[in-house]
Amino acid sequence: MRFVNVCLSALLVVVLAVPARAFETSARAAFVMDVATGTVLLNKNGDTPLPPASMSKLMTLYVAFDAIREGRLSLDERLPVSRHAMSYGGSTMFLDTTDRVRVEDLLRGIVVLSGNDACAVIAEALSPDGTEAGFARHMTQRAQALGMTNSVFKNSNGWPAEGHVMSMRDLALLSRHIIEDFPEFYQMFAEREFSFDGRAPANIHNRNPLLGLGIGADGLKTGHTQAAGYGLVGSAVQDGQRIIFAISGLDSAAQRARESEAIVNWAFRQFTRKTVLREGEVVARAPVWMGEAGEVGLAPAQDIETLLPVLDSKRLAAEVVYTGPIRAPVAKGNPLAELVLTPEGLPETRVQLVATEAVAQGGFVTRLRMVAGQLLGRLREVPEGAS
Structure with missing residues (x-):
């Protein structure tokens, strides 16, 4: 698996440096x-x-x-x-x-x-x-x-x-x-x-x-x-x-009314929806094996909205997760990866990422270059004095 850290904090609106807290309810x-x-x-x-x-x-x-x-x-x-x-x-x-x-x-x-x-x-x-x-x-x-x-x-x-x-x-x-x-x-x-x-x-x-x-x-x-x-x-x-x-x-209808109103007010006051990525916006680039191009862009197929605590100044943690390297050929729009978003204090959200461009399978020269690169890499890994 390959993991690419992505910083999305610049896209967030920071209000106060106070993290959202879980609502404490009397309900069973x-x-x-x-x-x-x-x-x-x-x-x-x-x-x-x-x-x-x-x-x-x-x-x-x-x-x-x-x-x-x-x-x-x-x-x-x-x-x-x-x-x-x-x-x-x-x-x-x-x-x-x-x-x-x-x-x-x-x-x-x-x-x-x-x-x-x-x-x-x-x-x-x-x-x-x-x-x-x-x-x-x-x-x-x-x-x-x-x-x-x-x-x-x-x-x-x-x-x-x-x-x-x-x-x-x-x-x-x-x-x-x-x-x-x-x-x-x-x-x-x-x-x-x-x-x-x-x-x-x-x-x-x-x-x-x-x-x-x-x-x-x-x-x-x-x-x-x-x-x-x-x-x-x-x-x-x-x-x-x-x-x-x-x-x-x-315990009572009155308590039910109080708790219900409090939950509604808490949910709307403490959390807000934010668009953190736009459709087609490149999040990361992934290496492509045996392709005419050495990498491909990864982007959401539609705008990505997530719910965030209003009063949380911490970064929105994000990772791009995929199995790599990706083998050519790659068609534009192919689903290749997932973006994992983890807002502070909330469950993670997984969003599919797709290829932003097509990558054709490389010809003989491309394959030769890739194989040669692998061989050179292995030779560098051999310790001195080994035979």
């Missing part, structure tokens, strides 16, 4: 990420499977959004309510078996009202075997396909059940998929109230405590059970920068 588990760069800003027990309570409703919503896009479900379609769906307590839409409810109303009932019964109606409609349990198994399979390796579902709504778990990282990953894959539905998560048929005047308000605070919050879902404590998976955007966070295990 917490995970915070920057969406554009994928940088993990905070990870406290983020991969621990925990009871997610109603935050697991996001997986039901993801499957429903996907079914609508594929044409297997429509917003105007009316779905029947089974006795099983009607039997749920807790937060509900107060549905009964005489109802046939529009899918769009059910979705809003899940997003805004956290309706356990609405989840069960959707689940039974989309389940491979018509049961909520069958839908839960399908949810688990879909979650695995999305890379959510610490999620297992036993129902559609997060009702307490043995083995029904998600990690905070999985919740953040799922939220990112919802935001990026289904922008046409994501606006529902910012709705602050929804009144369904005048049935539950006490349950018309979105429980997300961040909506309306003016900090850019626009989703996603709260959760609470005795086993899970109080949790929230949320997202906010300021000046084009979006963060997603998931927290769980807090």
Whole structure:
């Protein structure tokens, strides 16, 4: 392997000589990420499977959004309510078996009202075997396909059940998929109230405590059970920068509100996105074996942005890593190396580097020169007196 140190400190903006510190949260588990760069800003027990309570409703919503896009479900379609769906307590839409409810109303009932019964109606409609349990198994399979390796579902709504778990990282990953894959539905998560048929005047308000605070919050879902404590998976955007966070295990709704607002403010105040390299800007040059030219430039194929602590004066450590020497011929744009960026206090970021020009394979003279150079190099390595 070849490693080339690269100094990018001149590209950074230095504000104060104070390093960013990790946010200290009272949550049992917490995970915070920057969406554009994928940088993990905070990870406290983020991969621990925990009871997610109603935050697991996001997986039901993801499957429903996907079914609508594929044409297997429509917003105007009316779905029947089974006795099983009607039997749920807790937060509900107060549905009964005489109802046939529009899918769009059910979705809003899940997003805004956290309706356990609405989840069960959707689940039974989309389940491979018509049961909520069958839908839960399908949810688990879909979650695995999305890379959510610490999620297992036993129902559609997060009702307490043995083995029904998600990690905070999985919740953040799922939220990112919802935001990026289904922008046409994501606006529902910012709705602050929804009144369904005048049935539950006490349950018309979105429980997300961040909506309306003016900090850019626009989703996603709260959760609470005795086993899970109080949790929230949320997202906010300021000046084009979006963060997603998931927290769980807090003692009260008030504590959940304080911690959530503090996390959002911390993430936007302590970190900023910077463009550290432009598309085509040569980072380093790598030797080429048996080429008409002896080296090739390495550059990113697109602008490189990374997240940096605002108050950190230390250099952004960078290395170019590749297996060398690179053999000719080399085509312009060929991926040849990785640029490894390590901001102070944050995980490393790896970016692909490509050849900035083509290098043709050398002819006979080039090959002769390369072989001769190797032989001379070996002769110089022979110690005096050796035979």
